[in-house]
Structure formats: structure tokens, C-alpha cells
Amino acid sequence: xxxxxxxxxxxxxxxxxxxxxxxxxxxxxxxxxxxxxxxxxxxxxxxxxxxxxxxxxxxxxxxxxxxxxxxxxxxxxxxxxxxxxxxxxxxxxxxxxxxxxxxxxxxxxxxxxxxxxxxxxxxxxxxxxxxxxxxxxxxxxxxxxxxxxxxxxxxxxxxxxxxxxxxxxxxxxxxxxxxxxxxxxxxxxxxxxxxxxxxxxxxxxxxxxxxxxxxxxxxxxxxxxxxxxxxxxxxxxxxxxxxxxxxxxxxxxxxxxxxxxxxxxxxxxxxxx
Ligand code: AMP
Numbered sequence: 001x002x003x004x005x006x007x008x009x010x011x012x013x014x015x016x017x018x019x020x021x022x023x024x025x026x027x028x029x030x031x032x033x034x035x036x037x038x039x040x041x042x043x044x045x046x047x048x049x050x051x052x053x054x055x056x057x058x059x060x061x062x063x064x065x066x067x068x069x070x071x072x073x074x075x076x077x078x079x080x081x082x083x084x085x086x087x088x089x090x091x092x093x094x095x096x097x098x099x100x101x102x103x104x105x106x107x108x109x110x111x112x113x114x115x116x117x118x119x120x121x122x123x124x125x126x127x128x129x130x131x132x133x134x135x136x137x138x139x140x141x142x143x144x145x146x147x148x149x150x151x152x153x154x155x156x157x158x159x160x161x162x163x164x165x166x167x168x169x170x171x172x173x174x175x176x177x178x179x180x181x182x183x184x185x186x187x188x189x190x191x192x193x194x195x196x197x198x199x200x201x202x203x204x205x206x207x208x209x210x211x212x213x214x215x216x217x218x219x220x221x222x223x224x225x226x227x228x229x230x231x232x233x234x235x236x237x238x239x240x241x242x243x244x245x246x247x248x249x250x251x252x253x254x255x256x257x258x259x260x261x262x263x264x265x266x267x268x269x270x271x272x273x
Contacts, residue, residue: 022041050086051136200269217247
């Protein structure tokens with residue numbers, strides 16, 4: 001497995017690859033969720049590039065940029081075993097200029113839900129993903145449905161900028177009890193982990209209500225909020241696949257999203273109905 005530490009090195013290596021290239025951008029501390037994306041890319045492409053970059057521009061002031069878990073040795077082994085061709089490990093200095101080009105998330109869909117809780121977050125996400133796409137020029141790029149709004153923002157960017165890249169959405173990988181895997185789960189104490197489980201429990205509750213015939217978004221959200229009451233809830237929302245808020249659930253076109261803090265750890269989860 002080739003390790004590339006600079007954009008130039010990565011671009012040179014990319015130029016030696018013939019056939020299809022799959023790309024999996026990550027912030028590292030790899031878990032089974034990331035591994036599922038990597039394995040899918042390895043299965044569907046002639047070559048796979050994984051990036052590990054804790055991107056400072058998508059963190060807000062006071063967020064966990066410095067504390068974000070870093071496990072580079074373990075990540076390297078995971079990628080090697082999974083059959084990754086190249087690992088791209090840039091530093092912020094190599095990725096950004098002083099007077100940097102501004103990339104802005106769309107004014108409406110980029111500033112609701114995650115964008116409202118974390119203003120500017122999606123500007124940073126789109127900025128880094130566009131740079132990573134330019135460096136790796138993949139045929140396909142793999143993203144988790146876990147970050148549903150991020151996935152939507154990136155699909156939109158690719159569409160708006162006519163980028164010749166196929167975005168492949170991948171299912172959420174969960175612990176056996178339902179907790180969505182996240183690099184941030186390592187912050188949770190044993191008792192906090194129990195409360196963290198309430199996010200997926202609230203989504204299961206919503207699914208049960210929908211199966212029973214409930215379609216009213218307010219009623220579903222109220223029941224979910226009850227389940228989530230021990231957490232510091234940021235939002236529960238029901239949207240269609242284009243992130244328009246819904247009053248009534250439309251099956252096969254709905255995403256139910258939740259964001260909450262457990263202790264100081266901010267967690268998100270969602271369910272595609
Ligand atoms: P991150 O390292 O958190 O930036 O995530 C890198 C990619 O992995 C993103 O596309 C995430 O949506 C995806 N991902 C993170 N957690 C999961 C999970 N539990 N299941 C599926 N994909 C995930």
C-alpha cells in the first residue's frame with residue numbers, strides 16, 4: 001500500500017493507476033462503518049484510495065478538533081488488510097493556502113439541521129471534499145448514510161459543478177444493540193453509552209409507529225422526544241430525500257434525523273423510511 005503525504009505525491013501516484021478508482025474520504029479512527037465503505041470500493045473498482053484527514057475547516061470554534069481520536073497505526077493496518085492501494089495522509093498546511101478560496105454550502109439546505117446546529121460546517125466539508133476529489137479524481141466516491149445531510153450536500157455539489165464522479169451511498173453500520181458506529185463513541189462512558197442508545201431507540205420507535213400506520217410528523221416527533229428526554233436533544237426532524245421538511249411521512253421518500261448530546265459528546269443518527 002502506497003502512503004502519500006502530500007497532494008503532489010498523491011496526484012503522481014493517481015496518475016500511475018489505470019482502470020477505475022474508488023475513493024473513501026475519512027477522518028480516521030477507522031471502525032466497521034468505514035471498513036464497509038472501503039470494502040465496497042475495493043469490490044467495485046480496480047483501485048481504492050482512502051484519505052485520512054481531520055479537516056480543521058469543518059470544525060467550529062470550541063468543537064473537538066484537537067481531541068478528535070487519532071489512531072494512525074491501527075488505521076494503516078486496516079487499510080492494508082482491506083486491499084487499499086493508496087492512503088492519503090495530508091496535513092492542514094498542505095491542503096490550505098493562507099488566503100483560501102471560499103466555498104459555500106447552499107443557503108437553504110446547507111443551513112438547516114446540521115447546518116443550523118453547526119453553522120459553517122458544510123462549507124468546510126464541501127471545501128475539503130472538492131479538494132480531495134481534485135487530487136484523487138475517482139470514478140466513484142463512497143459516503144455513509146450516517147451523515148445523511150452531508151451525503152445530500154455532496155451529491156448536490158457533484159451535480160451543480162458537473163463533476164464526473166459517482167457518489168455511492170452506503171448503509172449505516174451499527175453495534176448489535178443498534179448504536180450507530182462513530183469515531184466519537186470512544187468519548188462515551190458506560191452510563192453515557194446507555195443514553196447514546198436512545199438515539200437509535202427513538203428511530204426504532206418511529207419506525208414502529210409508521211408500520212402501525214402513523215404518518216403525522218408532529219406526533220412521531222413528540223413520541224421520539226419522549227424517548228430522547230434523558231439526552232440534550234438538538235433536533236428531531238422528518239424530511240424527504242431532498243431535505244424538505246415534511247408534515248406527513250411519505251414512505252420510500254423519508255429520512256428521520258436526530259442529533260443529541262450525551263454528556264459533551266454530540267451524536268447523530270437517522271433512519272431512511
Ligand atoms: P468520518 O471519518 O466520520 O468523517 O466518516 C467518513 C465516512 O464514513 C463518511 O462518509 C461517514 O458517513 C461514513 N461513516 C461513518 N460512520 C458510519 C457508520 N456507522 N456506517 C456507515 N458509514 C459511516
